[in-house]
Amino acid sequence: MDVKTLCLGVLSRGEASGYEIKKAFAEGPFSHFHQASFGSIYPALNALAAEGLVEVREQAQDKRPDKKIYSITPKGRNALVAALMTEPAPDAMRSDFLFILSFAQYLPPARVDQLIDQRIAWYREALARMEACACNETIPAGPAFVRGMGIAVYRAAADYLEANREKLLAEIGESALMVAE
Amino acid sequence: MDVKTLCLGVLSRGEASGYEIKKAFAEGPFSHFHQASFGSIYPALNALAAEGLVEVREQAQDKRPDKKIYSITPKGRNALVAALMTEPAPDAMRSDFLFILSFAQYLPPARVDQLIDQRIAWYREALARMEACACNETIPAGPAFVRGMGIAVYRAAADYLEANREKLLAEIGESALMVAE
DNA sequence: GCCCACCTATATAGGGTTGATATATGCAGG
DNA sequence: CCTGCATATATCAACCCTATATAGGTGGGC
Numbered sequence: 255m256d257v258k259t260l261c262l263g264v265l266s267r268g269e270a271s272g273y274e275i276k277k278a279f280a281e282g283p284f285s286h287f288h289q290a291s292f293g294s295i296y297p298a299l300n301a302l303a304a305e306g307l308v309e310v311r312e313q314a315q316d317k318r319p320d321k322k323i324y325s326i327t328p329k330g331r332n333a334l335v336a337a338l339m340t341e342p343a344p345d346a347m348r349s350d351f352l353f354i355l356s357f358a359q360y361l362p363p364a365r366v367d368q369l370i371d372q373r374i375a376w377y378r379e380a381l382a383r384m385e386a387c388a389c390n391e392t393i394p395a396g397p398a399f400v401r402g403m404g405i406a407v408y409r410a411a412a413d414y415l416e417a418n419r420e421k422l423l424a425e426i427g428e429s430a431l432m433v434a435e
Numbered sequence: 436m437d438v439k440t441l442c443l444g445v446l447s448r449g450e451a452s453g454y455e456i457k458k459a460f461a462e463g464p465f466s467h468f469h470q471a472s473f474g475s476i477y478p479a480l481n482a483l484a485a486e487g488l489v490e491v492r493e494q495a496q497d498k499r500p501d502k503k504i505y506s507i508t509p510k511g512r513n514a515l516v517a518a519l520m521t522e523p524a525p526d527a528m529r530s531d532f533l534f535i536l537s538f539a540q541y542l543p544p545a546r547v548d549q550l551i552d553q554r555i556a557w558y559r560e561a562l563a564r565m566e567a568c569a570c571n572e573t574i575p576a577g578p579a580f581v582r583g584m585g586i587a588v589y590r591a592a593a594d595y596l597e598a599n600r601e602k603l604l605a606e607i608g609e610s611a612l613m614v615a616e
Numbered sequence: 617g618c619c620c621a622c623c624t625a626t627a628t629a630g631g632g633t634t635g636a637t638a639t640a641t642g643c644a645g646g
Numbered sequence: 647c648c649t650g651c652a653t654a655t656a657t658c659a660a661c662c663c664t665a666t667a668t669a670g671g672t673g674g675g676c
Contacts, residue, residue: 629666643653
């Protein structure tokens with residue numbers, strides 16, 4: 255699933271500029287399971303335009319660089335569906351948080367406490383945002399399903415952290431004492 | 436959290452060759468939240484050796500290339516702890532599965548059904564493996580905590596998929612009928 | 617028995633991605 | 647008034663991943 259396909263996916267939901275596509279990956283509904291940066295989005299859009307999978311429309315703007323608005327073509331929609339039918343690559347997660355916590359024994363308990371605090375706050379905030387945006391508008395079945403899964407997983411993570419933090423802190427507190435003795 | 440730090444983390448748990456470090460990221464306890472490939476591990480180990488953070492010991496082997504066994508130095512341990520004290524980058528997840536499911540409306544229901552089947556099977560298998568490796572040996576508090584969190588999250592994901600798949604399939608089945616009419 | 621596929625083991629080239637930076641301007645808050 | 651942030655596109659170096667090269671051992675199917 256390369257950046258070209260991801261851009262097609264965003265554009266299938268409506269026309270957008272490169273900047274807006276970047277925002278979709280930074281804040282939008284895709285942000286929880288895929289990211290892309292300017293350095294990959296702009297070349298991808300150029301390649302997609304060259305292949306006829308997207309169309310460009312330049313919009314002049316006052317005192318700002320011209321906005322290049324991209325829209326998906328019928329050929330582009332076919333390419334997107336073809337990509338969606340290929341075997342998905344295995345999920346990959348990168349979490350510095352979990353990596354650091356694997357070495358909790360070597361860290362000051364205050365540091366571990368603070369990390370877990372921050373993470374719980376982050377999950378709760380993300381959950382509030384995800385749960386809020388559903389009431390007013392009817393969203394299609396696919397996005398609704400994915401959103402529900404995100405909520406279920408984040409809630410499980412936050413609940414686990416809250417339920418088990420004291421036990422972890424007690425255990426690394428003990429071993430810190432043992433080292434001191 | 437670059438590959439050099441990840442290698443130090445693996446080596447802090449015992450000496451290993453580049454090949455074994457790669458296996459730790461492919462199958463070991465880190466595999467669920469960080470990955471690294473040969474193309475990044477070997478240069479990272481060379482750089483770490485040049486900086487005096489790891490030591491190399493060459494072990495001749497019958498009918499195979501010499502094994503270079505790396506071990507972390509006291510200086511390396513300090514560097515690891517220093518890295519663990521820096522602010523962790525935000526978690527990032529890449530899931531082609533969720534990306535594809537966001538476009539479930541455009542896909543044949545049979546395809547969606549198959550994807551969810553495969554994913555549930557994958558989660559259940561991962562859970563079985565993760566739950567199995569705890570009974571016999573006593574693992575430190577940090578890894579135990581991280582392992583528990585992984586189990587909680589995977590279980591929530593699998594449960595969600597099982598509980599909501601019928602609803603999704605019913606909804607995209609309906610819209611498929613509407614398109615046909 | 618034989619062949620194919622996979623495992624051990626290191627290394628590199630090529631291509632894709634990230635993160636930082638450059639450019640230019642408006643707007644809000646201290 | 648000035649700093650920081652948002653809009654908007656674009657590029658570059660550093661980093662990382664995928665695929666490949668090399669080379670022999672091991673296990674399963676036919």
